[in-house]
Amino acid sequence: MNYSPPEQTGGISLEDVFESYFDCRRKKRGTYNALAFEADYERKCIGLWHDINAGTYKPSRSVAFIIFKPVQREVFAADFRDRVVHHLIARKIEPLLEAEFINDSYSTRKEKGTLYGIRRVEGFVRECSANYTQDCYVMKLDIRSFFMNISKELLYKRMDTFLRESYRENDLEMLLYLLRETIFNCPEKNCVRRCPVSHWKGLPRNKSLFHTDGKHGLPIGNLTSQMAGNFFLSPLDHLVTEQWGVPFYGRYVDDMVLVHPCREHLLTVRERIREWLAANGLTLHPLKMYLQHYSKGIPYVGGVVKPGRIYISNRTVGYFYDALSHYNRLAQEPGYVETHGEDFVSSVNSYLGQMKHFATYNLRKKLLLGGCIAPEWWKVIYVSGHLEKIVLKKQYTARSRMQRSMHREIMNCQLIKKKPYDGTGIDSQTGKWKQRNLVLNESGHVFPCLRSRCVRPCPPDALPGEAQAAQRWQGSAGSRFSCRQPACGCCTH
Numbered sequence: 082m083n084y085s086p087p088e089q090t091g092g093i094s095l096e097d098v099f100e101s102y103f104d105c106r107r108k109k110r111g112t113y114n115a116l117a118f119e120a121d122y123e124r125k126c127i128g129l130w131h132d133i134n135a136g137t138y139k140p141s142r143s144v145a146f147i148i149f150k151p152v153q154r155e156v157f158a159a160d161f162r163d164r165v166v167h168h169l170i171a172r173k174i175e176p177l178l179e180a181e182f183i184n185d186s187y188s189t190r191k192e193k194g195t196l197y198g199i200r201r202v203e204g205f206v207r208e209c210s211a212n213y214t215q216d217c218y219v220m221k222l223d224i225r226s227f228f229m230n231i232s233k234e235l236l237y238k239r240m241d242t243f244l245r246e247s248y249r250e251n252d253l254e255m256l257l258y259l260l261r262e263t264i265f266n267c268p269e270k271n272c273v274r275r276c277p278v279s280h281w282k283g284l285p286r287n288k289s290l291f292h293t294d295g296k297h298g299l300p301i302g303n304l305t306s307q308m309a310g311n312f313f314l315s316p317l318d319h320l321v322t323e324q325w326g327v328p329f330y331g332r333y334v335d336d337m338v339l340v341h342p343c344r345e346h347l348l349t350v351r352e353r354i355r356e357w358l359a360a361n362g363l364t365l366h367p368l369k370m371y372l373q374h375y376s377k378g379i380p381y382v383g384g385v386v387k388p389g390r391i392y393i394s395n396r397t398v399g400y401f402y403d404a405l406s407h408y409n410r411l412a413q414e415p416g417y418v419e420t421h422g423e424d425f426v427s428s429v430n431s432y433l434g435q436m437k438h439f440a441t442y443n444l445r446k447k448l449l450l451g452g453c454i455a456p457e458w459w460k461v462i463y464v465s466g467h468l469e470k471i472v473l474k475k476q477y478t479a480r481s482r483m484q485r486s487m488h489r490e491i492m493n494c495q496l497i498k499k500k501p502y503d504g505t506g507i508d509s510q511t512g513k514w515k516q517r518n519l520v521l522n523e524s525g526h527v528f529p530c531l532r533s534r535c536v537r538p539c540p541p542d543a544l545p546g547e548a549q550a551a552q553r554w555q556g557s558a559g560s561r562f563s564c565r566q567p568a569c570g571c572c573t574h
Contacts, residue, residue: 092134093169093255098126101169105161114161129162136258138166143268143300147280151396155281155289157268157300166259167304173256175308177247182311183318185331187382189307196438198333199384203391205329205340206375213388219379220339220347222354223369226287227335228310229298232362236299236313237264243312264309268300269293297362310334317357325350333382340375347372384439393439401432401448409455422461422477430470437469445469 102122109115118125132138141160148154159167179190187198202219209217240260244253269290286292290300299306314332321330321339327350329340337354341347355365373379379386383394408425412418418425436445445468447453461477464470475481 093130093252095127095130097169097172098130098133098165101172102126102165104172105165105168118161125162126165129165133166133255133259138259138262140166140262140266140268143272144275145269145272146275147284150400153284153288154301155284155291156302157272157290158275158302159268159300163263164304167263170256170259170263171304171308173250173252174244174248177244178308178312181243181247182315183322185322186311186315186318187331187333188311189304190311195333195382195384198331198382199386199391201331202338202340202379202381203386205331205338206379206386206388209329209340209342210375213375215342217340217342217375218344218347219371219373219375220341220351221369221371221379221381222337222339222351223366224335224358225364225366226285227363228301228306229287229290229293230363231299231310231313232297233264233299234296235361236309237261240264240309240312260305263303263305264299267295270295307334313361317354320357321350321354325353336382338379338381344372383435390440391438393436393441393444397432397435398444401436402453404428404432405448405453408458412455412457418457418461419477420482422458422473423479425458426462426471426473433468433470442468 102118106115106119110119129138140163143160143163144158146156146158148156182190185198185201187193187195187201206217206219207213209215237260241257244257248256250256267290281289281291290298299309311334314335318330318332321327321337326346327339327341331338339347339350341350351365351370358364371380376388380394383397385392385394408428411421433445449464449468449471461474462471463474465472
């Protein structure tokens with residue numbers, strides 16, 4: 082009987098599952114779910130492969146929690162097994178989506194994150210204003226509750242049409258099956274809340290999946306949700322840049338920015354965008370519309386673009402001050418600085434790593450050297466480079482602290498015990514050799530004297546009188562005592 086691999090008969094290959102697992106665990110291997118999966122990852126990947134090709138795969142339970150920075154938001158974290166499936170889908174469709182997207186959609190794309198978007202907006206303004214010599218205007222738009230209002234049926238219909246036209250592999254039907262299970266899954270009906278229910282207080286109803294009808298809404302936190310959001314708005318991107326006369330256009334998820342010399346033309350395009358969104362079940366946020374001359378500055382995805390320079394947002398600076406204040410309070414606790422230096426360094430460097438891409442030298446100088454860091458922290462850290470990062474001193478790293486702890490434990494624990502041994506010692510009274518109980522180590526060998534240069538190690542429990550007798554015997558002909566120095570200092574022989 083001839084055996085055909087699943088990838089030749091329309092199934093997902095085992096190699097794809099393993100490659101997706103390796104992608105999924107990258108930079109996540111220290112998390113609890115990743116470690117639990119990795120403990121038996123080969124068996125679990127093979128089991129997942131069988132479930133997918135048998136058509137029995139179903140998403141598992143998710144974990145729901147609330148974050149408060151930068152704003153209060155509901156997040157659903159999929160089970161690690163489901164995240165492997167998400168990466169499997171992404172591996173299949175990402176090359177096709179990259180060819181479909183315009184260059185200036187910035188979310189969940191390699192080398193096209195927030196910093197890339199900010200620099201592109203700066204380039205838009207510079208080019209549209211002829212290097213800041215002509216007038217141009219900037220308009221920002223935001224979609225109200227974007228992820229919560231996406232129609233699952235419409236999204237899947239578009240994805241199905243797109244893949245049937247562009248995808249050329251044999252496993253198309255299996256890929257569409259995984260997309261159906263992922264898109265139409267309702268994690269809010271099968272989840273575990275990782276934080277108290279009180280954390281949902283203050284979150285608007287239109288920002289939570291728990292208040293949707295089940296036919297709309299994608300969970301924030303899934304890789305597939307980010308890619309689906311980009312795909313859902315991709316037709317709008319092409320309309321704005323190719324048909325509506327706004328070539329200087331960029332979008333990060335649902336935050337759109339348009340640059341044009343004519344203010345009235347931007348208002349006209351806004352109405353067209355509003356009509357397109359209404360036809361697809363979405364609406365513009367009425368309170369998040371921005372239209373100003375470029376010289377006023379453009380706040381966009383964590384930065385503020387001004388003529389010839391880019392600043393970091395005040396909100397990020399405020400979070401940095403809050404983090405420093407938090408660690409400064411903890412530094413007053415005895416012993417905290419010496420044992421938590423790595424946490425402090427990681428937190429501070431995460432902000433400095435972002436700030437170094439903006440015009441923030443004076444700000445970093447003020448934060449690092451202006452007294453914002455408690456004096457206790459300077460015992461364990463120092464500043465490196467052009468105020469771009471702080472470094473933990475070597476003696477306070479976790480590795481050094483562990484080595485010192487192990488050394489203390491070795492010195493304190495009783496690794497040496499006394500056992501009877503037919504050795505020879507010198508009687509302090511007669512100066513003759515006699516049998517004594519020497520100190521042995523765990524393997525039964527004579528414990529060596531580390532500081533002396535004894536050819537044959539002397540017993541560390543020797544008495545002072547024996548040391549005197551050893552001096553008398555040293556150098557005498559036929560002496561069996563071979564110590565070249567009578568008092569080595571580590572014991573009393």
